[in-house]
Amino acid sequence: MARPGNKIIQAKLVLLGDMGTGKTSLVLRFVKGQFFDHQEPTIGAAFFTQILSLTEATVKFDIWDTAGQERYHSLAPMYYRGAAAAVIVYDISSMDTFVRAKRWVQELQRQGNPNMVMAFVANKLDLDSKREVQNEDGEQFAQENGMFFMETSAKTAQNINELFYEIAKRLARAHPSKPTGVNLNDETESRTRRLFCCSG
Ligand SMILES: Nc1nc2c(ncn2[C@@H]2O[C@H](COP(=O)(O)OP(=O)(O)OP(=O)(O)O)[C@@H](O)[C@H]2O)c(=O)[nH]1
């Protein structure tokens, strides 16, 4: 619920990353508080909405969860175009997904919105015993490319709300008065649930 006098920011957010890294699982954890051990691969893209109420603003996220399979790559620009925020996801137990995530960052730097808030996310933190990508390597790449870095687990919910809260805070700071993002709700199934989080 928007607080009186509180500004409202509508922000398009896109998730990008290799197949199986946990993009859908991150969103489902954030939007519905759910996790599935056998999450189906996304076909094309899926759309979700969620609202975060901060002290300084109410952020309405329009979330585009893209499909990581290579055959859907050409669709990606449609989803990151006009996005106010991007979450680039890799899986800490797969070096290949880290390499792929770095390529997504390069594509966004070439073709995305230059003011985009970008989060570099190392998911599946619960699989630490199978870790192939060190925390420092993710952190360093993120720093060098002006992104913030977070290790998460959609399975245990570790750092999931923190991730979206941090994005919301940065959006509120970057867009002091005017709404941002593109509303594509009419093309898609929209699921809205309000979440009150992280204020104060
Ligand atoms: N252990 C563990 N498994 C996870 C985690 N997040 C996702 N998974 C599992 O990883 C698999 C792939 O997750 P998805 O969320 O479908 O991955 P995705 O990135 O959306 O994949 P695409 O839609 O194909 O691009 C599923 O079996 C999930 O249960 C996590 O944090 N920890």
Ligand SMILES: [Mg+2]
């Ligand atoms: Mg998916």
